Amino acid sequence: MRNEPTSAMIDAGIRAFKGACGGFASLGEKLRIAYRAMRAADVTEPAYSWLPIATAPRNGKNILIRFGSDGVSQAKYVPGTPYPWKFIDTNDGITWLVNHAVDTEYGPTHWMPLPSAHQPEPGVRNA
Template sequence: MNEEFEKWMVEQWQNNADISPLAAWQASRKQAGWQPIATAPKDGTNIIVTNGSSVAQGWWCSEEPYVREQRDLTGAWIDQQESDGFEGWLDCDGGMQPDPTHWMPLPQPPAMQKD
């Protein structure tokens, strides 16, 4: 975290007992434009990502390696699924190449009009 952001977050937290550090962080992210991908959330949150030539909705994915066996009711082996694991950025366009370099939060949806 940079010092300016840390200072802002502490001020927000101290000046308003109703705001949590997480809420302060989220509020700061909504106000910023494109940010370096190193600062993006890695918790599966949907965000907008870019590599400078394309823009897409994306998220960080972290999957542990696994082996899963499928067996029938008698215990006989039917099938097996394996994964070497994965850690990286995924996007709705099928895989941004090269990897994203910047990100920004998704905008808030428009307010619904009451009839």
């Protein structure tokens, strides 16, 4: 992580901490959740763990979402609709369709940022 957090990182940490305050997590666990959210918001460092859905960006940014221990999908949040989570569903492993989910305990449970695009090594040409 960089030396000084960006405003996006601070906002992500605050949202994560507030989202964790509704549960019975210890202060230490709440701070760990906030720290992981701040790291996930840092564009210079990849996220390595799933974060609680309460900390997910709700600005239309594409992210990965997870439904409990079930599937993982690319998704984004579209406010102002009864089913604000829009995602690509491949439940049978073959069919691709756009699906949607509620923003409640019956919707996605966790999220993480999309991985950054692969950067080719300097001097290496892609075939």
